[in-house]
Amino acid sequence: QDQGRDWERYALIKARCIAGDMASGEVLMKTLRPFVYRRYLDFSAIDSLRDMKAMIQREVARRNLNDNIKLGAGGIREIEFIAQCFQLIRGGQEDALQQRPLQVILNELRDMELLPAPVVQELQEAYVFLRNTEHAIQAWRDEQTQQLPDSAFPQAGLAHSMGFDSWADFHTVLKQHRERVSEHFANVIAAPEDEANTDHSALAHWETLLDQPEQEALRDELQNVGFSDAEELARRLVALLESSAVKRMEGTARERLDDFLPRLLEQAQDAEDGGRAVIRLIPLIESVLRRTAYLVLLMENPAALQRLVTLCDASPWVSRQLASHPALLDELLDGHNLFNVPDKEGLRSELRQRLLRIAQDDLESQMDALRYFRLAHVLKVAASEIGGTLPLMKVSDYLTYIAEVVLEAVLDIAWQNMVEKHGSPAVDDPRRHFVILGYGKMGGIELGYGSDLDLVFLHDVPGGAVTDGERPLDGNIFFTRLGQRIIHILTALTRLGSLYEVDMRLRPSGNSGLLVSSFNAFAEYQNAQAWTWEHQALVRARVVAGDAVLAANFDALRAEVLGRERDPDALREDVLNMRDKMRKHLLPGGGEKNREFDVKQGLGGIVDIEFMVQYAVLAWSHQHPPLHTYTDNIRILESLQQEGLISEADARALIEAYIAFRSQSHRASLQEQKGQLSGEVLVEERAAVRRIWTQIFGEQSA
Structure with a gap:
């Protein structure tokens, strides 16, 4: 650990305990693992490999070993070096690369797309051919050698044992294999391109x-x-x-x-x-x-x-x-991957493959894999936005997709953990009976780089249900602990930080309410006790992970609650009062400060558009059901225009203003700035928002 050389790291890749105190041997190998496989990407392995290869080449020349199929150019050692180079660079992060068999490692390199499939196939074919040749050479006189014979009789014997009619035919194929290996090896250890x-x-x-x-x-x-x-x-x-x-x-x-x-x-x-x-x-x-x-x-x-x-x-x-x-x-x-983010199914597939390489009971490694996945893909989104390959509307889409895919995986991990300990809730229907609701930016598919997740948990297991495991739990307790486990996985600090900050205050009765509500209790609360602002929040609520049947029931409940006929004057007063409270609390002075414009809370800003949209859904959905179909502001604004409730010009003005404000918000995040702009910026957009606000709510509210 203190003085080990690079060649010893290469050698230890193949090392295993074969006799004696096997338990102590395993302890020793585990202790040495961090020396062999660094926790970080270790590209220094390439440079040391170049040095080792140069030393071998000097030895080959000195001892005239060019016809040595192990040490010579394109020989067995170069194939081993290719595999071991990737193992040393990435083995600390990819447990699958901490295996000894070379053929297994080559397959892993192909599956991880670290080497192209055709290259792996050529290396594997060459390896089999060279090893068979080695065996045939050593069988000739039972000698420990990898040197090709230099006289006609043993050459003919070698060619025959390898299935060829002549030495020339055998040597042609051997040469082809060695040239391919040499080319691939040179590509791996090549000096930097420029x-x-x-x-x-x-x-x-x-x-x-x-x-x-x-x-x-x-x-x-x-x-x-x-x-x-x-x-x-x-x-x-x-x-x-x-x-x-x-x-x-x-x-x-x-x-x-x-x-x-x-x-x-x-x-x-x-x-x-x-x-x-x-x-x-x-x-x-x-x-x-x-x-x-x-x-x-x-x-x-x-x-x-x-x-x-x-x-x-x-x-x-x-x-x-x-x-x-x-x-x-x-x-x-990889510049191509950096500036091209995969679609949601691609994200889901990639994360699934990452987690499949981790033992199901290794929660720490699963949490690290989730965190790296999220960090890496958010970085790709930022790079794509900076590089101009991803427009604003897609930026929020992909940041939301990343969160959704992570939540699906977190739910799977937490569910598996709970079921192993306590069994499944003992009901006739084997489904999970649990959903995660996304509110706010998560629900509206509008996440930014630093957004937290507004979540609510629901279950629909009947009262009195008990899990069927060795340590049974009441159904309500099971789902409460499931919710706690989900929050722990999301928020626990590891060496890669936390996954997301989570806000659960939008659940029924807020912080004083149950962590996980039953669907019936949630429905009763929304129908009988919820405040107007909670129905405003419901406009942007949707299921982001969990059981499909319960998700459909939630969608039906949401449509029913939002589609209820309301007193327009009382609704207008509630919405305006809430907006006034929010502005006073979050924007002292209630308007522009120091001639600056707050993109989110300022007069004519993002929240004003959101409040108009939420008011419109609550006021008019009973006559225009399409208004409560979507949870994102832009498609709701398009629905308002299609239903004839606002003009096409006003809908377009609000959509363009909303996109402009969010673009500024994203830009501020990447520059680590607050959302404060000069009062002279986006003047027309702000004026349009305030004009339409007056149209909807009346002169007094302006």
Whole structure:
């Protein structure tokens, strides 16, 4: 653990206890696992593999072993190196790669799409051919050798034993296999693609400036090459290099940092604001000083470094995410995947595959897998928005899809855990009898980057039901504990943080109510006790995970409650009073402050549009049922126009204003800014919202 060399990590991949105290042997191998398989992506394995391959090549040349089918070019060892390289890079994160059999590992690499299927097939075919050849060579005189024979008689014997009519035919096929292996091996350990185009003199110049950094000299050079805020950047770089954490670095780790910083500065010169980008990246560098393999990842993949600089230049939120979770740097390796998010079914399939590789009773690993999945895909959404490949409306869609897929998986894990301990609720119908409702932005399919989840839990198991396990529970207690388990999985802090912040205050009776309500009690509450604002919230409520039968019953109840005829004057007064309370509580002064406009709460902002939509659904759904079909504001506004309740021009004005406001809100999130804009921004949109507000609620409410 303290002095082990890279070649020993390679060797230990194949190691297993074969005799003696097997239990102690297993303890030893488990203890050594973190040495072999790092918890982070370890691209330093490629560089050490290059060194090991160079040593082998020198030995092959010295001992004239070119015809050695194990050590020579395209031989067995290169196939093993390919597999082991991926094992060392990713084995700490993918337990499936911590296996010994090479053929099994190759299949895993194919299934994880780390190697193309045709490449894996060629490597497997070559491996079988080369191993059979090795056996045939060793069977000739019962010798431990992998050297091809150099005389005619044993050559003919080898060819015959391998099923060929002649040595020439055998050697042709052998050569084809070895050439393919050699090509694939070279692709794996190839030097970075643009290494040949690198300006090494420029790198050397930066290395000299950073070796014993003088802040003024560094500032002058940063200014010369066009960096903004050169004074602050120079100060931050000097502070980094003179920090105690850097001074404690030794050997390889310090060399990696010294190699990386010049490459970062060179790359940043092509950014829109290189100085800003590097300043935002310094916290990431500080966070990986003890795990400099992440720096190797970026040096081995210059395109990933370029994407990193671009994204951090565009968004401090992205840079903070990466500094907090450097493992996400893995997502920068594939530009196509980074800027193209999968659809909901693709998300669901990917998460299912991740969780299938984890033991069902390993809750900690399941929670880490869920958190990484969410972090990685939210990063992809941000990258796609920054890169212009994902429009605003799709950004919220995908952030909501990610949350839905995560909630489905969390429910599955929590359900499995509860059923193993207590059995299923003992009712004739084997369905789950449980749903998760999404309210607010979750219900309205409008999640942002930092949104929490407004959730409500319902079940419909009859009273008196008891689970059928060895430790039976009353049905109500079973579902309460299920809800608690779901919240724990969502909110528990692990090394990757929490999944989501959860708000349960919209359940019946709020924080004083039951964590999980029965459907009948929920229906009774909505029909007899709920306040108008709770019916407003119901406009944006929908089932996001759980049992299909109960989901259909909820949809019917929601339609019934929203479609009830109401006193228009009383409804108008309730809605206006609630809006007034909200504005006074969340926006002191009730309007613009310091000539700024609050995108969400300001006059003519997002919440004003939401309140108009909610009022319209509650006031007119009894005559126009299509109004309560959807939970998102834009489709409800389209329904209002289609039902002739507002003009096409007004519907379009509200939709365009809503999109503009949400676009500003997303942009503020990526810039880690509050939703405060200059009072001179979006003036026409705000005026249109206030004009239509007056039309709906009357002059007095304006």
